[in-house]
Amino acid sequence: MKIAYLGPVASFTHHAVKKAFAKDELASYDTIPDCLEALTASQVDRAVVPLENALEGSVPITVDYLFHDVDVHITAELVSPIEQHLMVHPSNYSRWEDVSKIMSHSHALAQCHKYLYYRFRGKTLQPSTSTAAAAQYVSEHPDENAGAIGNALAARTYGLTIVEENIHDFHFNHTRFVVLSREASADRLTLEGGSQKSTLMVTLPSDDRPGKLHQVLSAFSWRHLNLSKIESRPLKTGLGNYFFIIDVEQAMEGVLMKGAIDELEALGCTVKVLGSYHKYSIPAN
Template identity: 40%
Template sequence: MYVAYLGPRGSFTHQVAHQAFPDAELLAFANITEVIKAFESGQVDFSVIPVENSIEGSVHETLDYLFHQAEIHAVAEIIQPIAQQLMATSQGKDIEVIYSHPQAIAQGKQYIREHYPHARIEMTASTAYAARYVAEHPDEAYAAIAPHAAAEEYGLEVIAQDIQEIDENYTRFWLLGKEAPKIQLPSQASKVSLALTLPDNLPGALYKAMSVFAWRGIDLTKIESRPLKTALGEYFFIIDADNSQPDLVVYSLKELTSLGISYKILGNYLVYKAR
């Protein structure tokens, strides 16, 4: 079995992929789009991608590609606790440049502002790529924000621990595949994720779409708008709904159709908690 993940080794996505598929051949890709395309092209059996962080919100590259360009679904979700570490090739360096993924930089921006106000920030495709780049330039005044696993993987020293602004920091990861895998982690819930496109001539369209779920007692855990990329002011809406009673969800989708509201299923999955 082959599984694609956002690499290189030592990233949070790599940790999730290893926990979900401990015996699989894990293949690293440089960015989220390439990870998705690896499954789309049949190169791998599953792809592991980040979809939302509890501090910084949705990963738009993931959601936009799945809505606009792909006909593939999330078949499982894994929630990974996130702790960000500041690391360098040695302690005591006068850090001039800090590298990391935009989400990790955003999660640690308060610490950086307080302790390294003059450091230049450089974005990378993943936290692990940042750590590897710093390790490859030991004579430079560089640091990276990345997980502990990246420090171990690339021989870096952690110079500041747990720099994320909020202790309760989690990231949702979706597993893209043809069918649900067998995962040896505790499951917490069953959910379905939808992208809704509302008709222009339906007054109160968003309210009516939400009421389809509300009056059936279906809990919505996420509602977010994203640009349709057609014209200014036109959006599609992403919702996550509890799917513990799938028959009710099916009836809800039929009612959406009767109202003229289009939907695309982004995922139908069990939610697991990573170690």
């Protein structure tokens, strides 16, 4: 199989994909839409992109593309620990505390916000297109004495020296990546985990939204279907109009799930089943 992933080389997505699809051909794409378009255009068999980080929340562009733009299916979920390290060019090792600026993806900067605020207050924090791109820049500009925040794979790939490990503010930092396919059938991977779940996107009818969300939750609640996530995203039709992403710890087969979805549709909701799949753990190293 050929797998598109959100690059560049040494990104967090690359780390997850290497563990999950060790024997497959991997292809790096610059943006999340590029990964998804490659999948819908049949240039690849799977696309792997981040969906949600434990600290920063959902990745809006992934969620919105899955809702608005493409018709693909989640066939597996990869949960990967995210460890952010501060790294510099080896020639600047002795003066890393005087870095001129610190570069990383805006999500990574946000994940280390308190560390940066208390340790490097006033330093320029420069957003980059990815953590790996920041590492690459630092490796190519030793004269600037810049720092990058990223993962150990990026440090190895670009020959940088890690000067402070695990600088993310909250210990429990994980990202959920989704494996996407044009077909709905779930992937079985040789990784730890494997519990089943389903993801639905639910749009409420426009008439009576607040009461309707209560009814939506009732449809799951009285059936004892356990929701591991409910999140709202703007519909982009105006402030205050949302759709909901709901994760249910249950496969889609079975009379209870079918009953719940039938009930939601009878209430006037639109339900899109994004996938029924297995959830796997990616090791840190």
